[in-house]
Amino acid sequence: MAGRVARTGQRGLGGYPCPMQGRASNFANVLSLLGAFVATAMVMGLLAAGLVIPAVGATGSAAKSGVQAFDSLPGEFTTSPLAQQSKIYDARGGLITTPYDENRIIVPLKAISKTMQNAQIAIEDSRFREHGGVDPRGITRALVSNFKGGDTQGASTLTQQYVKITLQENALRNNDKAAAQAATAKTYTRKLQELKYAITLEKQLTKDQILEGYLNLVYYGDQAYGVEAAAQHYFSTSAAKLTLSQSALLAGLVQQPSRTDPIHNPERAQVRRNVVLDRMHELGMVTDKEWKAAKAIPVKKMLKVKPAQNTCGRSTQPYFCEYILAYLKQLPALGKSVPERIKKINQGGLTIQTTLDPKVQAMAQAQVEKKVPVGNSERIGAAASIIEPGTGKVLAMVQASRFPTTGQKGKKYTQVNWNVDQKYGGTSGAQFGSTAKMFAIVTALENGIPVNGKIPSKYATPKQAAIYTPSEMKGKCGAGSAWPVRNDEAIGGKPLPFSLATQKSVNTAFASLVLKLGTNKVHDTMNKMGLHQGTGKEIECYPAAVTLGANDTTPLTLASSYATLAAEGKYCTPNPILSITTNDKKPIKLPTDNCKQVISKDVANGATKLLEGVIQKGTGTQAKLAGGRPAAGKTGTTDNHVESWFVGYTPQLAGAVWVGTPYSQKRMKNIRLGNDFYPEVFGGTISAPIWKQLMDRASQILDKPKRDFDEASSKVLEGDIIGIPSVSGMSVQDATKALEGAGFKAQVAGNTYSNMSAGTVVYTNPSGRAVRGTTVGLYVSTGYVPAPPQPTSTPKATSSPKPTKTTTKPKTTKTPPPKKKTG
Incomplete structure (x- = not known):
């Protein structure tokens, strides 16, 4: 950026740079000035535009050849759109950042104060309104002043300056360094x-039009291009409101913007400002009173510097700022390649409104820091993301750290965004623990296991692991060695109600379930619901990763996956953009296909039913929302209490809270954070209470009415219950065929005394109706009924023969009609 300062440096005769020494100190300088004048005068004498100046030493054939040379030069002058800053706003109109290559804000001439217009004309080209682009009188005046040893004066008109700087600007925007140098070369050509x-x-x-272009183009020092950016930077005002003293100060900067920079060189700036005021007074542009009053104001007291917000370190939301800029660089709507998009962001004058709600953001930051103070001695970190289900809008993104602005280091500073993937300035993520069980729930419901059904579970305790052998982990996502799984309490050894296994987060129940379903099927569910590692790769396909989250992901990714359930099966990629408009107020068309129905509404509502139980009477009771607002979610805690999570949703909001160890693998046991002491940190003990505060308060801020989730169908709640065909009297082979044709499995469950032919089926268990896919037990006739035993001394009552094996018929319940949404 510093290399561009030289665009509008001090000018001498004919526009050439020359030192500000006040006098031509030797004969060589005088000859140089005279030579420049003679050459320029010769050309001026030859112009057909009606301009007259003595052609010293140019006669006859020389004049003729000069005319021919001049006529052969290109005459068509074109300008490219000026590079100007873009502006990125939050959802309520607050400025987040202003990315730019040049800090420029283009405004029309009517939005620039008359005093500013007059000040620039007075000091640069007082005859601007009179000449036709080249000023013979100005050239003569500059020559005489320079020749006599007076103040060095420039002869370039404001129009000529505009041409030179525009040529350089066009070349720089096209990355043409040779053309940029040629635009300011010290040659007569x-x-x-x-x-x-x-x-x-x-x-x-x-x-x-020329004056407007000039005032928007020139460099006013300290990275401020154009008068509007300069007014905002130096005085925190607009170009329309510039006072006489402010206008004179800015106008005086153009010749030597670095030397007379008022921030770093206020004394020189004041001297130069007064030169401009004197010139304006001399030309009659200001009264004696105005002139004296403006000169009496010290430059230091005039300044009200507004730092540029072109870097995220200076942004009000530095982490989100980094995320949004990285997101824009990958947005096809801004160009076909990353360099093209960067150019549009930094030079295109775009207005970008994001989805970030500043009120929700401020609240979330406060709540996270309340539980996990920034820079705590335990070196524990925390992050949270809140999104809108059904749209993917990113409403908040916070973390318990500080963004370094001047190279700060230490336990509270980091430039890494813990909420997002690596490609957005984030990390590979953290292990997500039992929050992974949601994907097994969805897969089970899709495969006919009902909400009110049972799932298998091996017995295990915190110390005694259940062992799953490689033979139990068949398939493309199997494991090559035994897999030990422990529970947080002594439980298992028999089928458990699906709801209980979910509420208590029983590891062996979900391990058995995943292996029964097929690890690859659950992995496929993760993929379609948008779950991936922070590296961008899929979650690794092995039982521990798929079942218990022994792999890494980020809060924003996990929140988006869970939001799929809140949106009744519609997954939306995270979307931080509301709108983008060009510098001429034209909207840029953004993609509208970031949402897709990936699971059925019925399955989503069934999964929600199970996850509601986690909050109502499971491991996530500390996430229970105020006023009975319906919510669903899941806790997650990794081995050794290194990471903890709570991810959940209401019908209108979804959020993920992570509390963990970003700097080490320290166990979160016997630690103190803020005012709280934790013997052991679980997702339910720290992440869940934070999540509760975020959801309660965000719902209030965004005025979200209390609303119920939709109910799942009886098919998802109870299973696909269908009639069991009567197979009594059939052979085992025929009965099996009939049952399988009706959607059941069949196996011989035992024999029973019967006069029916031996080997024929007498009855089944269950009978009547059962869930599709149920294994139906066949009880086969022995072919006879034994005679009752003869009575002895005391007759005894006899009973009918019992089957060799019996089963308990499943109970069925009526499903209430679905509830309607409220609010």
Whole structure:
């Protein structure tokens, strides 16, 4: 950026740079000035535009050849759109950042104060309104002043300056360094071309159009390009409100913006400002009173510097700022390649409104820091993301750390965004523990296991592991060695109600379930619900990763996956953009296909039913929302209490809270955070209470009414219950065929005394109706009924023969009609 300061440096005769020494100190300088004047005068004498100046030493054939040379130069002058800053806002209109290559804000001439217009004309080109692009009187005046040893004066008109700087700007925007150097080269050819372009430009544009372009183009020092950016930077005001003293100060910067920078060189700036005020007074642009009053104000007291917000370190939301800029660089709507998109972001003057709600953001930051103070001695970190189900809008993104702005280091500073993937400035993520069980729940419901059904479970305790052998882990997501699984309490050894296994987060129940379903099937569910590692890769396909979250992901990713259930099966990729408009107020078309129905509404509502139980009477009771607001979610705690999670949702909001160890693998046991002491940190003890506060308060801020989830169908709640065909009297082979044809499995369960032919089926258990896919037990006839035993001394009552094996018929319950949404 510093290399561009030289665009509008001090100018001498004919626009050439020369030192600010006040006098031509030797004969060589005088000859140089005279030579420049003679050459320029010769050309001026040859122009067909009606401009007259003595052609010293140019006669006859020399004049003729000069005319031919001048006529052969290109005359068409074109300008490219100026590079200007873009602005990124939050959802309520607050400024987040202003990315730019050049800090420029283009405004129309009517939005620039008249005093500013007059000040620039007075010091740069007082005859601007009179000449036709080239000023013979100005050249003569500059020559005489320089020749006599007076103040060095420039002869370039404001129009010529505009041409030169525009040529350089166009070249720089096209990354053409050679053309940029040629635009300011100290050659007569370059000067002749500039003169011709200036005359052409005066025929194409009005004086006001040229002045407007100039005031938006020139460099005013300290990375401020154009008068509007300069007014905001130095005085925290707009170009329309610039006072006389402020206008004179800015106008005086153009010749030597670095040397007279008022922030770093206030004394020189004041001297230069007064030169401008004197010139304005001399030209009659200001009264004696105005002139004296403006000069009496010290420059230091004039300044009200507004730091540029072109870097995320200076942003009000630095982590989200980094995320949004990375997101924009990958947005096809801004260009076909990353360099093209960066150019549009930094030079295109875009207005970008994001989805970030500043009120929700501020609340979330406060709540996270309340539980996990920034820079705590335990070196524990925390992060949380809140999104809107059904749209993917990112409403908040916070973490318990500080963004370094000037190279700060230490336990409270990090530039890494713990909420997002690596490609957005984040990390590979953290192990997500039992929050992974949600994906097994969805897969089970899709495969006919009902909400009110049972799932298998091996017995295990915190110390005694259940062992799953490689033979039990068949398939493409199997494991090559035994897999030990422990529970947080002594439980298992028999089928458990699905709801109980979910509420208590029974590891062996879900391990058995995943292996029964097929690890690859649950892995496929993760993929379609958007779950992936922070590296961008899929979750690794092995039982521990798929079942118990022994792999890494990020809060934003996990919140988006769970939001799929809140949106009744519709997964939406996270979306931080509301709108983008160009510098001429035209909207840029954004993609509308970031949402897709990936699971059925019925299955989503069934999963919600199970996850509601986690909050109502399971491991997540500390996430229970105020006023009985319906909510569903899941806790997660990794081995050795290194990471803890709570991820959940209401019908309108979804959020993920992570509390963990970003700097080490320290166990979160016997630690103190804020005012609380934790013997052991679980997802339910720290992440769940934070999540509760976020959801309660965000719902209030966003005015979300209390609303119920939709009920799942009886098919998902109880299973696909269908009639069992009567197979009494059939052979085992025929009965099996009939049952399988009806959607059941069949196996011989035992024999029973019967007069029916031996080997024929007498009855089944269950009978009547059962869930599709149920294994139906066949009880086969022995072919006879034994005679009752003869009575002895005391007759005894006899009983009918019992089957060799019996089963208990499943109970069925009526399912209430689905509830309607409220609010």
